[in-house]
Amino acid sequence: MLRLFQFKGGVEPETHKSRSAREAIGEAPLPPIFVVPLHQSVGGHARPLVAAGERVRKGQRIGAADKWVSSAVHAPTSGKVLAIEERVAAHPSGLTTLSVLIEPDGREEWIERAPLDYGAMPPERLRRFLRDSGVVGLGGAVFPSHAKSVAAAVPMEYLVINGAECEPFMTCDDRLMRERAEGVVRGAAIFRDLLEPKRVLIGIEDNKPEAIAAMREAVENVGEDFAVVPVPTRYPTGGARQLIRVLTGKEIPASRRSPEMGVQCFNVGTAYSAWRAVAFGEPVVSRIVTLTGNVEAPRNWEIRLGTPLRDILPLMRPKPDTRRYVMGGPMMGFALPSLEAPIVKASNCIIAASPALFPPPPPEMPCIRCGACAKACPHELQPFELYRFSRARNFDKAREYDLLDCIECGCCGYVCPSHIPLVQYFRFAKSEIAARDQDKRKAEVAKERFERRRAREERDQAEKAERLAKAAAAKAAERQAAPNDAEAAKKALIAAAVERARVQREGVQDQSSIHPLGGN
Ligand code: SF4
Ligand code: SF4
Structure with a gap:
């Protein structure tokens, strides 16, 4: 039995998860036009590899990583490149970003796909393969995974696989683990092979019993170094530093990277996408997104990257008093600037927000220096001073x-x-x-x-x-x-x-x- 630790601070907001977690993951239809931003990860902007008028196949690389911390971008379907131009980004600023516009031909014609037998190749080649397959952190941070798969000078003790999913409303990881547990575990094994930790700990909040059961079954055949660990439901347990603390007792100071202290952390969705890339030769062209909030049909959908928000509204069926759409959870998310903003690798959840669901905050009052904020801060900061x-x-x-x-x-x-x-x-x-x-x-x-x-x-x-x-x-x-x-x-x-x-x-x-x- 693994001993669990506590992180300081945190809160317990209403979870609002049950409605969207009920149904199985659906597959979103093709939109009339895809708008695929070339910059979808932390780091450098992908370099365009296609030109207007060119025909592309599903999974074809349309943007190449321009440096080590950068990631490739792929065509989400087969069709014709209409243009490469600035389009509104899925970012609160409302700024534009260079995007590839693709008109689908409806044939969904893949590139040639083949599994990668990485056991026989140097780890560096596998890392390059992950970079060129567009594998990035799908928990929302979108950090290129290949760049995280490099061990530091100290021996790697723990690989933490993050299935905590602590943000209210969000259930995409829950459904992924329930339905595709084996793929998640096999993906975690890829990162294990790269980092060679002593143990692989899969942390899941204890409000997801079905996911815990499915993952426990899936790890049975992969080795004794794997363990599925239910962790107490408390926001923000899903923060990498918080989950590492809970599972290993290690405090990672903000000034240091976790590998320097013998631990690395990947989200379950990231592990799954790494497995799809390696086992099937399928780069990241879609992701699971929770569509929820003030809607008639809350559910998780596999949505191709580049699908504009406008085209997924029929799936969620927002109620008439919906005023805006929040990407991410209510705690860390932001309002999308336009219905034209596309689904990207960071889009784990879209919440239709109404005044009834998210009432406007009461007027701001002066700080009374009560210290409640400092007690709640998981990073032990002094928010009132900040x-x-x-x-x-x-x-x-x-x-x-x-x-x-x-x-x-x-x-x-x-x-x-x-x-x-x-x-x-x-x-x-x-x-x-x-x-x-x-x-x-x-x-x-x-x-x-x-x-x-x-x-x-x-x-x-x-x-x-x-x-x-x-x-x-x-x-x-x-x-x-x-x-x-x-x-x-x-x-x-x-x-x-x-x-x-x-x-x-x-x-x-x-x-x-x-x-x-x-x-x-
Ligand atoms: S900012 Fe912090 S100290 Fe000030 S009133 Fe709010 S919770 Fe209290
Ligand atoms: S100061 Fe920052 S880290 Fe601390 S509770 Fe507030 S938002 Fe969270």
Whole structure:
């Protein structure tokens, strides 16, 4: 029996899960046009590999990872590329992102698919394969999984598979584990083979008994290093650091990555998609999405990535008083900016929100420094201080109080008796800090460039001065050498004249010796 630990803080909101968890996962139909964003993961933007007018097959790579922390993007069906253009992103900002528009031909014609026998290949090749198959964290974080599958210098003790799914309303992981447990476990085994941990712990909140039973059955044949562990239902148990704490007792400080402490964590949906890629050669072209909230038909659907929100409304049948659509859960999610925003790899849940379901918050009151927010914070931050500094735009101080460690879980705002939308203040402060950091980085780059140019100019000047000095020295040496040469020439002339005289003299003496009037 595994000993469980507790994380600090947390809350227990109403779960609202039973309605959407009832029915089996359905398969969403093809929309008239897919809008597939090329940037669907943390890291670099995928490079487009297709052009307008081109025909593509389902699973064809349409965007290539542009660096190591980046992930490929694939065609969700077969059809024709209509355009590659900026389209609204599934992001609260309402900004656009480069997207591939595909008109389906209805044939669902796959690329050639083949399983990958990775046992015989170097792990690096398997990681590249996962990157090129578009496998990223489907729990919502969308971090490229291949980049997480690298062990640190310390031995890997635990691989944690996250089936906690603590966000209210969300049931996509629950249904996945109930219906496709074997695939999830086999996917977890792929990450186990890459990371070689001593144990694989699959953590599932204890409000999902069917999922726990299905996963327990599935792990029976994979080895004793696997264990399915029910964990207490408490938000945010599904946060990676919180689940690691509960299952292993390890506290991962915000300043460190969990592999540095011998543990790594993947979501169950991620494990399943890794298995589909390896066992069937199917890249990530769809995901399970919970459609719920103020709807007639709450349910989980397998939806192809790039399906616009507008085209899934008939599946959920929103009630007439629906005002907006929230992507993610009510604690960490955000309102989608438009019905044209597409389903992406991060879209785990779409909640139709009405004023009755999510009543507008009462007016914000002053902070009474009751400390309830600090008690609820799972990261042991002091939200009331972060709020004070964020509100006063004292961002340096907010950073000093570890604002950047805030995971925006919303626990603090949930318990605040003054109804202060704390997370909104923190998001604002974080974006300001990010903007300032970017400005600072730009200024540093400009300064570095300026200093490099100045150093180059100084070096050029120094080289020029050296060249001039050398030339001057050479000339001076020449000048010095010139009189000596003249002297030498003069000496040579004198020597030549003396020689000539000597030769002349000797010639005269010889002639005198043979003169008839001479002696001897
Ligand atoms: S819970 Fe609200 S009122 Fe209480 S200290 Fe925190 S921010 Fe202030
Ligand atoms: S949102 Fe941030 S500050 Fe608030 S409880 Fe969560 S981690 Fe703590």
